[in-house]
Amino acid sequence: MSGASDSNGQPWVGRRLRRKEDPPLITGRGRYTDDHSLPGMLFAAIVRSPEAHARVVSIDASAAKQRPGVHAVLTGEDLRLESPLPCAWVPPGVEMNVPDHWPLARGEVNHVGDPVAVVVGQDRYAVVDAAEDVFVEYDPLPVVVDPQEALRDGAPLVHEQFGTNRVHRWSLGADDVEQVLERSDVVIERRIVNHRTSGAPIEPRAVLADYRSGELTVTTSTQVPHFVRLFLALMLGMSEERIRVIAPDVGGGFGAKLQMYGEEALCAAVARHLNRPVKWVETRSEHMMVSHHGRDQVATVRMGATRDGRLTGVHIQLVADLGAYLMLLTPLIPTLGAFVMTGCYEWESARVDITGVFTNKVATDAIRGAGRPEATHMLEVTMDQLAAELGLDPLELRRRNFIPKERFPAETALGMVYDSGDYHGTLARLLEHIDPAEVRREAEGLRARGVYRGIGFSTYTEICGLAPSRIAGPAGVGVQAGLWESALVRVHVSGAVTVYSGTSPHGQGLDTSFAQIVADRLGISPQQVEVMHGDTATGPQGLGTYGSRSLSVGGEAIVKATERVIDKARRIVAHRLEAAPEDVELREGRFSIAGSPDRGMTLAEIAGEAYVVDNMPAGFEPGLEATAFYDPENFVFPFGAHAAVVDVDVETGKVDVVRYVAVDDCGPAINPMLIDGQVHGGIAHAIGQALYERIHYDDEGQLVTGTFVDYALPSAAELPSFETDRTETPSTTTSMGVKGVGEAGTIAASPAVVNAVVDALRPLGIEFLNMPLSPQRVWEAVQQAQEGVRA
């Protein structure tokens, strides 16, 4: 570990400590799900539908069953499940069409890759061969792929029983928005497409299920082990305490592992059925095909302003392609975006109308940002469009409409209460790093060489720290769960500390930041703090890692538990040193008596007293540990200002991001290096969507981008060195003032890139473009613009 070996009076919080979890991961000693094996273990391979929509006429597994080493071939009816896969969003007062969704299809398949049968056998290769010997007869049904097409009368129906492809309608905001727009000096309308993307973590999913003597243990690459346990209990008809779910080392999730997947229930059911451990490991091709996708929203954005650039109203009508089934949070995702659809700005009126649609594609659900990248993109791209319409500098339009920092906590036109913000502050800091006028001067010089340089901005705020139960839960937004977090802080007899968190980190670096938080409070080194998570058999119930919640909710639970430990430590010190507990304070690594710093005890000495108990008064409860649950009063709202500089080769249409500057504000930094890492990854993710990545289905519902050859995930070679900086505006929700940062870069970056490309191409008369800005799309736009000039 870098940094000092002791605290030297300087807090650990705020330091750029290297991640204590990394040595095993970067030396090949990590233990991912596929690194776990059990005696007698069988492997599963899944027979998947090549059809996007079909009735399953028959399944002939006789040849597969004849193959050596094949133990069983099971189909949908064989699994004996009590309930289908869950959709955990039930918004009060909203009618929603929810189709049954089983781990193996029952009579009908609704997207390419929909599982039809599972082959279980001794050899992980042989089961894949055997799966090719399962002959399924399909009776194809009409396919619908485009969500707007799916809403038209007479469109093929994904689920015939509903008589419509509409899943639900959900609205937020004021009824008068159209009247406000009508009264506005200027109104613009844009159709903004957020195309479908994949989460694509480096470790695909994997499941190992072991059922013995009525107890089920499932090791799975998930972000939400406690949710998986609950739903396994419901689906298998088991009592929850009989099930243990372990998320071991998890190689990234990006939301794609915030799910209750069919394969998790399938492996568990098959393990129970055969009384043998069963392992399934997703291939990359399967990941692209069947792990839930993200985005896929088409919005009509209407935005109004006065002639002098005061925003009046914004009305967003959004069609969300939810795919063929409603998975854990599928229909909720556009709603999460709606909460921050007003961005950093003051409006007279705002409204979001969402229509969810079934199509014959895999379900969409949370992918890093989950609705907020879409929201920011719609808003920030349209802001630039409006600025152009008004003849205003895009930053000036933003400045004229920022919610001023004195106004916080600020209630927005959509009824959210933003905890804190200083939007002028982050933008001013950004402009210390990058001078738009200088970029424009460079652009003049480059144009003669066929290189069009542009600069684009995004000033964003987002909503994260998912919690609070009161707002997000069943009676509020309608998530069928509490959204608090838990922690157990245990001081061992030697003074070493184990922290159990209900979050489930999978690459964020939280082992390190949690240890920093606890170390400062207990007067020890982060190296003496072990952080445990991701196992339902250890520590209290928790809710997992997603929605940038682990620090601002999980970290606060750890603070609360640590404070309870400190209370007891104080009482022990007070008793031993004959002082009042309130006079005990932590100074230079010792709990000492105020005013007498030489009289004190280290945590190890206190723990010794707590566990050996030979000097404690009668009635003393031994031990030194505490559990706490934390449920905040509000969300947290990180914010920031980003700038992208792009070069467009107008001859080929290729866009190159040459500079990217990000100023983010997630409150006080626990570990600035981890924040940088999160921001870097988040920006890379969004540049991926803006320029490279796109899940594409053809008209027959066949997945065209099923490998990394076609699905253009960018690498470091395509990205600039990011320039990052921060401002620190504490949240008023959390005790540490912290907000989340895991998704901020993804939420911020795509509009900055698109705005920069449009800025670059304005001299050619190009005023608007939708993502992904692939070379061909840009080249075609340039061709059209030049033909327009010639015509």
Place this chain on the structure above:
Amino acid sequence: MIPAEFDYTAPDTLDAVFAALADGGEDAKLLAGGHSLLPLMKLRLAFPSLLVDLRRVPGLSGVTRSNGDFRIGAMTPHAVLEHTGELGLVARVAGTIADPQVRHRGTIGGSLAHGDPASDLPAAMLVTEARMTLRSAGGAERTVAADDLFVDYLTTAVGEGEVMTEVAVPALDGWGFGYAKFNRRAEDWAMVAACAVVQAQDGVCRDVRVGLTNMASRPLRAEAVEDALRGQPLEADAIARAAELAAEGTDPPGDLNATPDYKRHLARVMTRRALAEAAGTEPGR
């Protein structure tokens, strides 16, 4: 990503390789670096019954110069070509293949025998007018010109039971060279690429050869461009005029990211850039 079942052998002499190929029959495949074949097997697009790995056969790797040719062992990895600067165009092209991992595993012989028209090296072989040595059982040996090697998509003149052992690349001493490759990501196959070698005399193009990647089911020479530029001054205008002919005689396959029209346009742009780099009128990108 699990291949179908196959057998594997790694003989340590060429004779043993020929014997294994004969035993394995028509479904036996040679394995060099594996960076084309293994992905196809994992996607279950290729199902060889036997892989005959060449890695233990001595004498198939390395670059030497003799009699005006560079003689390149077929098992020489791209990374060695990339760092052998005197190879000129071949080094320049090899340095753009995929990513460093692939360049350290993938081999020139494997790439050429695979015959993928989107690969970088085939067009460079056409413009350098390289010759490939193919050996087979019983000491038989024949030489095939690059232009005859590439037959069709993933189809080459390498016959059953034949092993490419060496590639002879004429050293184009004094020629300028350039390579312009268009792809979305650094690691991608070329959407379109053009390579060029130019022999100049007093600012005039004495001779020129241009090769196109991924513009048909096999790599192509852009003969119309060559004819138009030969004898012309090596200046930007003449190069641009000649490059406008680059799409003549091409038949590029369309895909998700590029229509045939867009590829033809890119061929003209890439050809101009490759020529300009070769002629020194514009630095390479």
